[in-house]
Amino acid sequence: MALRLERRAQHSQLMVTLSPVIAILLTLLSGIVIFALLGKDPFLSLYTFFVLPLTSLYGLTELGVKATPLILIGIGLSFGFRANVWNIGAEGQLTLGAIFGGGLGIAFYDSDSALLLPAMILAGVLGGMAWAAIPAWLKTRFNANEILTSLMLTYVAVLLLSYLVHGPWRDPDGYNFPESRMFSEAGTLPLLLEASRLHLGAVIALLVVVAAWVLLTKALIGFQLRVVGLAPAAARYVGFRQKRLIWFCLLFSGGLAGLAGLSEVAGPIGQLTPSISPGYGFTAIIVAFLGRLHPVGVLFAGLVMALTYIGGEAAQIEIGLPAAVTGLFQGVLLFFLLACDMLSTYRIRFVRQPAAGPVASVKPAAGEAAAQ
Amino acid sequence: MSGLDWLIPVVLTVITASTPLLLAATGELVTERAGVLNLGVEGMMLVGAIAAFAVASATGSGLLGILAALLAGAAMALVFAVLTISMMANQVASGLALTIFGVGLSALVGASFVGIALDPLPQLSIPGLSAIPVLGPILFGQDLLVYLSFAILAAVAWFLARTRPGLVLKAVGESHDSAHALGYRVIAIRYGATLFGGAMAGLGGAYLSLSYTPMWAENMTAGRGWIALALVVFATWRPGRLLLGAYMFGAITILQLHAQGAGVEIPSQFMSMLPYLATILVLVLISRDSTKIRLNAPACLGKVFRPAR
Numbered sequence: 001m002a003l004r005l006e007r008r009a010q011h012s013q014l015m016v017t018l019s020p021v022i023a024i025l026l027t028l029l030s031g032i033v034i035f036a037l038l039g040k041d042p043f044l045s046l047y048t049f050f051v052l053p054l055t056s057l058y059g060l061t062e063l064g065v066k067a068t069p070l071i072l073i074g075i076g077l078s079f080g081f082r083a084n085v086w087n088i089g090a091e092g093q094l095t096l097g098a099i100f101g102g103g104l105g106i107a108f109y110d111s112d113s114a115l116l117l118p119a120m121i122l123a124g125v126l127g128g129m130a131w132a133a134i135p136a137w138l139k140t141r142f143n144a145n146e147i148l149t150s151l152m153l154t155y156v157a158v159l160l161l162s163y164l165v166h167g168p169w170r171d172p173d174g175y176n177f178p179e180s181r182m183f184s185e186a187g188t189l190p191l192l193l194e195a196s197r198l199h200l201g202a203v204i205a206l207l208v209v210v211a212a213w214v215l216l217t218k219a220l221i222g223f224q225l226r227v228v229g230l231a232p233a234a235a236r237y238v239g240f241r242q243k244r245l246i247w248f249c250l251l252f253s254g255g256l257a258g259l260a261g262l263s264e265v266a267g268p269i270g271q272l273t274p275s276i277s278p279g280y281g282f283t284a285i286i287v288a289f290l291g292r293l294h295p296v297g298v299l300f301a302g303l304v305m306a307l308t309y310i311g312g313e314a315a316q317i318e319i320g321l322p323a324a325v326t327g328l329f330q331g332v333l334l335f336f337l338l339a340c341d342m343l344s345t346y347r348i349r350f351v352r353q354p355a356a357g358p359v360a361s362v363k364p365a366a367g368e369a370a371a372q
Numbered sequence: 373m374s375g376l377d378w379l380i381p382v383v384l385t386v387i388t389a390s391t392p393l394l395l396a397a398t399g400e401l402v403t404e405r406a407g408v409l410n411l412g413v414e415g416m417m418l419v420g421a422i423a424a425f426a427v428a429s430a431t432g433s434g435l436l437g438i439l440a441a442l443l444a445g446a447a448m449a450l451v452f453a454v455l456t457i458s459m460m461a462n463q464v465a466s467g468l469a470l471t472i473f474g475v476g477l478s479a480l481v482g483a484s485f486v487g488i489a490l491d492p493l494p495q496l497s498i499p500g501l502s503a504i505p506v507l508g509p510i511l512f513g514q515d516l517l518v519y520l521s522f523a524i525l526a527a528v529a530w531f532l533a534r535t536r537p538g539l540v541l542k543a544v545g546e547s548h549d550s551a552h553a554l555g556y557r558v559i560a561i562r563y564g565a566t567l568f569g570g571a572m573a574g575l576g577g578a579y580l581s582l583s584y585t586p587m588w589a590e591n592m593t594a595g596r597g598w599i600a601l602a603l604v605v606f607a608t609w610r611p612g613r614l615l616l617g618a619y620m621f622g623a624i625t626i627l628q629l630h631a632q633g634a635g636v637e638i639p640s641q642f643m644s645m646l647p648y649l650a651t652i653l654v655l656v657l658i659s660r661d662s663t664k665i666r667l668n669a670p671a672c673l674g675k676v677f678r679p680a681r
Binding site for chain 2: 005142147151152156159163282285325329331332335342346
């Protein structure tokens with residue numbers, strides 16, 4: 001017996017929808033192995049990691065807090081990934097959004113104007129867009145690979161933030177800690193729920209999901225993105241302008257990443273610090289794929305990935321697991337997802353094989369061809 | 373010769389900064405020449421680094437550490453190969469997954485090794501020769517991995533240009549369908565090239581944790597895996613230019629350290645940006661000529677191979 005992959009005549013829509021579910025289940029199964037290897041009770045660990053955070057109202061609101069940036073960035077990236085525009089530098093665009101918006105918050109730290117927050121949000125979006133415009137320009141003008149340029153710019157952005165909070169933007173009354181002033185009340189996103197950290201950003205993220213869904217299904221640009229992804233040759237024949245799509249994808253995802261950065265610093269953090277994100281920009285790549293590059297899917301995927309963050313924190317506190325388990329789970333999940341995706345294009349067949357050998361392995365293939 | 377004494381430490385540090393890049397990029401070059409784009413170099417380097425450190429600190433043997441890094445890097449590459457070559461998954465997404473996984477795995481394994489110091493790899497001084505002023509310590513006073521990085525690069529250059537298996541590997545990267553039709557085992561060759569790339573990335577990681585800074589820190593590669601990927605483009609997939617590129621980047625990395633030492637009044641963060649900005653600049657300069665890239669890049673780079681019946 002041997003396994004053979006056989007191409008499906010048609011893309012299986014059922015498997016496209018099911019494969020994230022299968023991938024999550026496989027990840028949980030491998031979680032049992034990982035926890036056992038770490039010398040912990042696997043089932044208690046799984047419970048602590050994936051269930052315990054959901055049993056309290058505070059845990060649920062924290063899920064929303066972590067999911068907000070993931071959904072915002074994931075929506076943006078999913079548009080680009082559809083058109084094979086690989087923006088890997090969302091973490092850097094998030095950082096620039098925080099710097100632009102947060103800079104405004106620091107400049108007007110004693111303001112109580114109702115205009116401050118909208119201005120900060122706008123500045124955050126523009127900051128992310130500006131940072132993403134660099135790889136867009138380098139790609140369209142000089143043909144430079146956007147994966148590498150956007151990623152390199154992430155390191156530059158984090159260093160820039162580090163310089164600002166260690167130097168010119170350091171809180172003058174902050175005992176030399178590398179942190180900026182706290183933003184004023186008017187420069188902070190209002191809370192949705194007392195005694196939680198859930199803030200207005202979550203509502204904005206939901207609105208973005210709806211807007212992205214409309215854009216994707218009803219607008220010309222969404223149609224173009226879908227065509228480029230499904231049939232690049234057709235897109236070329238119809239004359240979609242490739243460069244314009246690259247610009248759109250990068251500015252769109254950069255702007256949303258910038259918004260995510262601003263909503264982090266004007267939300268749960270309340271000031272600029274050297275590290276404002278536990279890698280949301282990278283995790284959002286998984287969110288986009290897990291959500292099938294579809295806005296509604298991204299919404300759910302964002303919640304799932306948010307759970308790996310709070311689950312990791314809970315497991316750290318309750319059973320002393322290292323925080324890095326979160327990253328491991330995220331990587332494993334993406335592996336399983338990519339593997340399961342194969343099942344939407346191929347079906348697995350068990351083929352009875354005669355004696356091994358390169359010649360023999362060709363024969364059943366020829367037989368199948370005849371049978372079809 | 374005493375006038376050149378200041379030069380020795382500079383050249384020595386440039387070599388240490390260049391070696392991990394050269395090792396990882398040499399491996400990725402072979403992988404890409406076979407038509408496989410593995411963006412997981414950063415993750416494989418990190419796992420190689422922690423494997424080398426863990427084994428070396430447990431056994432006290434740097435050599436066993438190096439061996440562990442080779443195996444760990446290859447094991448990571450095997451996961452990627454199964455996904456992309458056998459299961460035909462998207463190479464870009466799988467490479468990103470490999471990096472995310474590698475960052476997490478190395479941080480998890482490394483959690484108990486933070487703060488432990490290790491004796492750096494010994495320098496293989498050749499008695500007599502390493503006593504030659506200036507040239508001695510530079511040419512004959514390095515550790516094993518530095519010599520290896522040159523030896524492997526030379527071997528790869530010879531293999532690709534002068535040997536039959538090397539030509540077959542390039543053929544697989546240029547046109548997997550033609551190579552398949554000629555009876556070459558495309559899948560086996562791609563597995564081999566990918567595993568070699570992983571082992572070399574592991575070796576690059578081992579150099580970081582055993583020699584460059586003999587300790588473990590989370591994310592200690594700091595983007596070197598990605599810079600190695602850019603170097604392969606810069607080298608237009610040719611081994612000779614890889615050497616030039618890796619040493620240019622090593623020099624830029626070291627420039628910032630020495631500029632700070634010399635009292636240049638620029639905030640350290642801006643100096644630390646230099647290697648990343650230089651990577652972008654180099655990519656732009658080399659990619660500007662799109663025909664050049666098209667002519668030199670393996671034609672099947674990143675494309676899925678489905679064996680025709």
